[in-house]
Amino acid sequence: MEDSPWWRDAVVYEIYVRSFADASGDGVGDLAGIRSRLPYLAALGVDAIWLTPFYPSPMADGGYDVADYRDVDPLFGSLADFDALVADAHAHGLRLMVDIVPNHSSSAHPWFQKALAAPSGSEERDRYMFRDVTPSTGDGARQEPNNWVSVFGGPAWTQVADGQWYLHLFAPEQPDFNWRNPEVRQEFLDILRFWLDRGIDGFRIDVAMGLIKAPGLPDTDPGFGAKSPTWSRPEVHDIYRDWRRVLDSYPGVRAAVGEVWTDSAEDLALYVRPDELHQSFNFAWLEAPWSATAFRKVIDETLRAVPAPTWVLSNHDVVRHTTRYGEGAPDPSVGLARGHAALLAMLALPGSAYLYQGEELGLPEVKNLPPEARQDPIFFRSKGEVLGRDGCRVPIPWSGTAPPYGFGTGGSWLPQPVEWAGLTAERQAADPSSTLAFYRRALAARRSLRETLPDAMAWLEAPGDALFFSRGPLICAINCGTDPVRLPPHEQVLISSGLVDGQDLPPDTAAWLLTAE
Ligand code: GLC
Numbered sequence: 001m002e003d004s005p006w007w008r009d010a011v012v013y014e015i016y017v018r019s020f021a022d023a024s025g026d027g028v029g030d031l032a033g034i035r036s037r038l039p040y041l042a043a044l045g046v047d048a049i050w051l052t053p054f055y056p057s058p059m060a061d062g063g064y065d066v067a068d069y070r071d072v073d074p075l076f077g078s079l080a081d082f083d084a085l086v087a088d089a090h091a092h093g094l095r096l097m098v099d100i101v102p103n104h105s106s107s108a109h110p111w112f113q114k115a116l117a118a119p120s121g122s123e124e125r126d127r128y129m130f131r132d133v134t135p136s137t138g139d140g141a142r143q144e145p146n147n148w149v150s151v152f153g154g155p156a157w158t159q160v161a162d163g164q165w166y167l168h169l170f171a172p173e174q175p176d177f178n179w180r181n182p183e184v185r186q187e188f189l190d191i192l193r194f195w196l197d198r199g200i201d202g203f204r205i206d207v208a209m210g211l212i213k214a215p216g217l218p219d220t221d222p223g224f225g226a227k228s229p230t231w232s233r234p235e236v237h238d239i240y241r242d243w244r245r246v247l248d249s250y251p252g253v254r255a256a257v258g259e260v261w262t263d264s265a266e267d268l269a270l271y272v273r274p275d276e277l278h279q280s281f282n283f284a285w286l287e288a289p290w291s292a293t294a295f296r297k298v299i300d301e302t303l304r305a306v307p308a309p310t311w312v313l314s315n316h317d318v319v320r321h322t323t324r325y326g327e328g329a330p331d332p333s334v335g336l337a338r339g340h341a342a343l344l345a346m347l348a349l350p351g352s353a354y355l356y357q358g359e360e361l362g363l364p365e366v367k368n369l370p371p372e373a374r375q376d377p378i379f380f381r382s383k384g385e386v387l388g389r390d391g392c393r394v395p396i397p398w399s400g401t402a403p404p405y406g407f408g409t410g411g412s413w414l415p416q417p418v419e420w421a422g423l424t425a426e427r428q429a430a431d432p433s434s435t436l437a438f439y440r441r442a443l444a445a446r447r448s449l450r451e452t453l454p455d456a457m458a459w460l461e462a463p464g465d466a467l468f469f470s471r472g473p474l475i476c477a478i479n480c481g482t483d484p485v486r487l488p489p490h491e492q493v494l495i496s497s498g499l500v501d502g503q504d505l506p507p508d509t510a511a512w513l514l515t516a517e
Pocket of ligand 1: 061064065101170206207259316317
């Protein structure tokens with residue numbers, strides 16, 4: 001594979017490993033399952049795949065609680081399966097990125113187990129964030145060292161047998177590392193090398209903005225405001241400078257994308273300075289409502305601040321966008337039409353795009369999972385008040401007419417809805433009007449234009465709640481309003497997400513137009 005900065009305009013497909021394809025027949029997806037579906041991904045037309053964590057883990061948070069950073073959980077296969085997957089992915093022309101989870105380990109990690117067995121003030125405890133509650137830190141009303149809350153709900157601290165507390169910004173089974181400890185830093189540089197040596201093309205960095213906490217761990221406003229003592233501390237950037245040096249020391253182009261949730265594109269841009277990460281996720285669009293004004297604001301703010309942007313509409317942590325876009329709409333089925341339109345807009349923009357498995361099948365969020373099937377710690381920590389993320393993690397329907405729809409031979413760890421019989425990849429592959437066929441056409445169209453599109457885009461005047469923008473010979477038009485709008489002058493409609501007569505663009509529809517230029 002060539003030495004180009006492939007990540008700049010790559011379309012990356014997120015594989016939530018537990019839910020993609022199950023070769024072993026235990027109801028959980030695995031690496032061999034992914035291998036068997038590589039031809040599907042190559043035919044879809046993506047450039048790279050990102051695998052969510054497959055490391056040994058007690059699965060308190062679906063594998064984002066890592067007990068051993070240098071192995072594969074038997075649930076997902078073995079290191080030999082991993083090596084075979086890398087080789088096969090490359091043979092299919094697909095790059096492969098893996099998820100790295102540096103903010104916290106699993107509480108089953110040997111380092112944390114040693115920390116529990118060691119006394120307060122020991123080297124073992126210093127790898128994590130253990131604190132005492134003293135008269136000066138306790139405020140009388142609360143027990144914990146400070147008022148931080150877990151992202152998953154409840155306090156961010158858990159007390160151990162000798163009275164000390166440890167910090168976990170997520171579940172109690174996910175103790176936060178102390179990134180001011182040089183041993184932690186060195187360990188992760190070695191972990192990066194371990195996977196780079198196995199031939200991977202890059203990393204997705206989990207909770208990339210969380211590693212460094214403010215000195216003294218001061219109280220914060222509940223819910224973490226913009227000046228949070230936990231997110232985007234200035235010193236976090238030193239870590240990524242070290243990481244970049246490791247990535248650049250390898251042959252070819254090995255890239256890193258940070259999971260960075262921020263309030264501003266300026267903050268996001270700090271992570272992608274030339275000696276830091278290649279990319280950071282840009283969640284602004286995913287958080288925006290279905291509105292031309294909102295989309296334009298996101299695009300403007302992103303392009304103004306971020307040199308090599310990324311775009312994403314769905315992932316394993318949020319409600320699937322076909323469902324989001326249907327909420328509040330007169331007819332929720334417009335969510336799918338809007339999803340198709342948003343895909344075209346996203347793929348027309350400069351930068352790279354991240355797709356989430358199943359969006360190419362138009363899968364909706366599964367809202368009515370039985371409580372006993374749910375596994376997301378958010379559901380349990382909120383005592384069922386917040387449904388959590390299982391609804392976007394339901395295993396993929398591949399074929400057949402009954403669950404588990406070819407996902408595997410041993411059922412599926414979350415039940416699939418009966419309506420998914422009509423949404424299998426097999427069925428959609430045979431139907432030119434399907435979402436899958438549309439995604440394949442859209443990705444092929446993007447590839448066909450790749451060499452001709454300049455880095456910059458320009459806004460054109462657009463009526464109503466529509467957006468028109470151009471990139472070289474391409475014009476992308478998207479109509480978020482309720483009335484048809486007149487298309488700008490063009491030679492040809494290259495692809496559209498709905499019926500376009502050449503003159504008007506219907507509501508909830510997008511089109512790519514070619515101009516003579
Ligand atoms: C990230 C992951 C999410 C996980 C959390 C804790 O946000 O995407 O799935 O629960 O980090 O690791």
